[in-house]
Amino acid sequence: TSSIFAAVEMAPRDPILGITEAFNADSRTHKVNLGVGVYYDDNGKLPLLAAVKAAEKARLDAMPARGYQPIEGLAAYNQAVQNLVFGKDSPLLANGQVITIEALGGTGALKIGADYLKRLVPGAKVYISDPSWENHRALFESAGFEVGTYAYYDAATRGVNFAAMKASLNAMAPNAVVVLHACCHNPTGADLTDAQWQEVVQIIKAKNLIAFIDMAYQGFAEGIDADAVALKLFAASGLQYFVSSSFSKSFSLYGERVGALSIVTASKEESARVLSQVKRVVRTNYSNPPTHGGAIVAAVLSSPELRQQWEDELAGMRERIRAMRIALVEKLKAHGHDFAFVAQQRGMFSYTGLTAQQVERLKDEFGIYAVSTGRICLAALNTRNIDHVADAIAQVLKA
Numbered sequence: 267t268s269s270i271f272a273a274v275e276m277a278p279r280d281p282i283l284g285i286t287e288a289f290n291a292d293s294r295t296h297k298v299n300l301g302v303g304v305y306y307d308d309n310g311k312l313p314l315l316a317a318v319k320a321a322e323k324a325r326l327d328a329m330p331a332r333g334y335q336p337i338e339g340l341a342a343y344n345q346a347v348q349n350l351v352f353g354k355d356s357p358l359l360a361n362g363q364v365i366t367i368e369a370l371g372g373t374g375a376l377k378i379g380a381d382y383l384k385r386l387v388p389g390a391k392v393y394i395s396d397p398s399w400e401n402h403r404a405l406f407e408s409a410g411f412e413v414g415t416y417a418y419y420d421a422a423t424r425g426v427n428f429a430a431m432k433a434s435l436n437a438m439a440p441n442a443v444v445v446l447h448a449c450c451h452n453p454t455g456a457d458l459t460d461a462q463w464q465e466v467v468q469i470i471k472a473k474n475l476i477a478f479i480d481m482a483y484q485g486f487a488e489g490i491d492a493d494a495v496a497l498k499l500f501a502a503s504g505l506q507y508f509v510s511s512s513f514s515k516s517f518s519l520y521g522e523r524v525g526a527l528s529i530v531t532a533s534k535e536e537s538a539r540v541l542s543q544v545k546r547v548v549r550t551n552y553s554n555p556p557t558h559g560g561a562i563v564a565a566v567l568s569s570p571e572l573r574q575q576w577e578d579e580l581a582g583m584r585e586r587i588r589a590m591r592i593a594l595v596e597k598l599k600a601h602g603h604d605f606a607f608v609a610q611q612r613g614m615f616s617y618t619g620l621t622a623q624q625v626e627r628l629k630d631e632f633g634i635y636a637v638s639t640g641r642i643c644l645a646a647l648n649t650r651n652i653d654h655v656a657d658a659i660a661q662v663l664k665a
């Protein structure tokens with residue numbers, strides 16, 4: 267008798283993890299992995315933040331028992347997320363218009379939101395930016411949605427083609443779900459201006475679209491408040507919308523899976539009903555979230571000293587990435603190449619405009635790994651590898 271798995275096909279490899287596997291197998295000492303999506307410090311190491319260490323030590327000393335959490339997670343954590351994402355003085359919070367559940371990273375928040383949306387607006391179409399974080403499409407498709415794209419990136423300017431983006435939004439049917447990157451667009455690094463956000467909010471309102479704002483990099487562009495400008499504009503709009511947020515990057519807590527899904531409703535009474543439905547989605551997926559990561563983030567955000575320490579460390583990460591952007595622009599300028607756009611783009615990533623062929627040469631000839639789309643992670647650059655990277659890019663740009 268044949269195995270029930272006999273006809274199972276091999277799924278395609280995750281393209282980014284594939285880069286890391288090839289990188290790990292490379293024996294060249296000067297190799298650099300710009301394909302990653304994490305923040306490394308100037309020593310090329312994944313940091314464990316001092317504020318996190320302090321909160322973890324206190325938790326270890328307290329040796330708490332490990333009971334189940336509520337389905338929606340830790341109340342102190344959810345409250346802290348709301349204050350951070352919406353601003354603690356937001357009328358939305360005072361009115362009880364926001365529900366927040368602790369989720370398994372930003373990915374978990376998107377998935378719970380997607381599953382709930384499938385119940386709420388089963389026939390709606392979902393639109394993601396062209397291009398977008400590669401998991402957006404797969405995630406909404408796996409929730410049962412048809413996923414299309416809206417115009418976003420402009421290869422000519424390495425910025426946003428805003429006229430085309432508006433045309434895409436204006437062409438959508440009512441109740442279409444629009445997935446937006448709050449800041450530090452992944453993979454391009456190209457963000458909307460405040461004025462453009464205002465126009466996006468107006469179109470979403472006029473066309474009766476449903477915004478799903480993905481905020482995976484709060485604090486990595488300009489600062490915690492400045493990076494929430496889209497959230498503030500949506501808050502003032504009177505709309506209902508979804509927000510996924512993540513502390514993977516901002517707390518360097520990738521493996522602890524700490525994120526949150528927030529939903530803005532029209533009233534406190536509506537919030538209660540929506541929360542009851544979202545809890546059902548959680549209950550049938552993983553029942554309730556794990557304890558550790560959320561407890562650490564809640565402890566840091568609710569202690570004035572630890573919070574200050576975290577904000578300083580977050581600023582340090584942001585400023586280091588910024589310094590690497592500026593240094594790369596200057597070094598490439600010295601080679602006669604205008605990469606000024608790299609300093610305009612924000613967050614961890616840049617769409618460099620390097621072709622798949624040039625990316626291949628970077629790997630073969632210089633041991634530098636990047637995504638074939640030309641996406642590089644600026645947070646993987648440091649003072650010791652940047653000259654090698656800039657020289658190599660200049661070499662592959664030669665005809």
Ligand code: PLP
Nearest residue numbers: 303371372373399452482512514
């Ligand atoms: N959304 C975007 C745009 C991302 O870039 C990422 C991570 O790379 C995520 C969501 C997922 O974050 P998490 O690791 O917290 O699941």
